[in-house]
Amino acid sequence: MFKVRVIPCLDVKDGRVVKGVNFVDLRDAGDPVEAAIAYDAAGADELCFLDITASHENRGVMLDAVRRTAQACFMPLTVGGGVRRIEDIRALLASGADKVSINTAAVDNRTFVRQAAEKFGGQCVVVAIDAKKVSAEGAPGRWEIFTHGGRRPTGIDAIDFAREVVALGAGEILLTSMDRDGTRQGFDIPLTRAVADAVTVPVIASGGVGNLDHLVAGIRDGHATAVLAASIFHFGEFSVRAAKEYMARAGLPMRLDA
């Protein structure tokens, strides 16, 4: 049976995990490779690194972290953050990433999505969409793309944009609600469902997870194929395994140890 994926996401800055990962048995909670190994052992279905390194000079550090992670963890790895050129994608894939997620560059230059898909195959091109609700309360939902961490509006409709990048060859959408991100109030379900129902490729729901019911809702009500979360896992509040067992009890098809 086809399984729902649970994807922990690590924010990495200058080669170090931001906010730390609060696991008891880690020697170095700031090392993305150690965190990746811990998530691997906990049964994560996939892993996501988001590189928030500001300076371009330090990007080599990220490639090294990707390389070391790929030597130790045998699960799919998506890396995003600052992916702007074909060369960035080539370097990440060559280091051992399986997919790259493209955010601002996809908004600025749609052709980049097509070039990436043609060159490397759509299966490794994830477009990360950061969306914010712009419709009035009670009005039919409308969401707009925001860039620069949710600060800069673009006027682009999120659902139209999702359809467009899929037509250009994107193999997956990583959808983050900027309204919910960091709030722990749960995914923006109407947004998730609107995008998931509009495109033919898998949608990963992201932004706002505060408890395990939120993960269930993202799949069941939001129609997402996978769920991504950061802080609920990092702070040791819930283990990935506990999350997957909870989702299985809620009736979702999960990959659990036999």
Add this chain to the structure above:
Amino acid sequence: MPSNMLHVAIVDYGINNIRSVRNAVEYCGFDPVISQDRAAIEDASHVILPGVGAFGDAMAKLRARGLDDVLERVVREKGKPFLAVCLGMQLLARASEEHADDGEPHRGLGWLDADIRRIRPNDPELKIPHMGWNTVSKMREHPALAAIRPGNLAFYFVHSFSMHCNDERDVVGCAQYGQSITAIVARDHIVATQFHPEKSQDSGIELLGNFLRWNP
């Protein structure tokens, strides 16, 4: 590792991301060599054909390097144990309809009496690519699956096209995704997986290790 141990050849035909296959072979305790060199492939104990990307492009790259002939000789004539992964498995088919809308289907190596067709799930809610973990049901036993418990037969798939075998005996395992997906095929000393063992955590590493210790 004994010093006289033979290496494992991972066929390099100019496609991206074969590092993860090498990492996994190393993790299993074997010595991988990524190569497009005839001698390196001929001298290997086992040969792995990885693959991501588009069918037509991959076949063109194999042919441009003469690797179709090398594989024909090393695998088919000499009978070296051979594992093909994902697109690599699809290349064993006679032909694929991938990107062949305006002409003849792309021709594959034709080692298996099989064709590659677009996945058309009978459930409109199922997304394409078939991307993620899926369970595999065994149609028959195979040494590559030895000692993997049935409950652990879940592997990571990423593909939009799948293999249809005309000879049922070639099919070792299937997954369900709104249609039957051929997941593992095997014939003689050849085995191939549609999923990525190198991305399938413990189950995948076990399968890969089984293959690398296999001496048919």
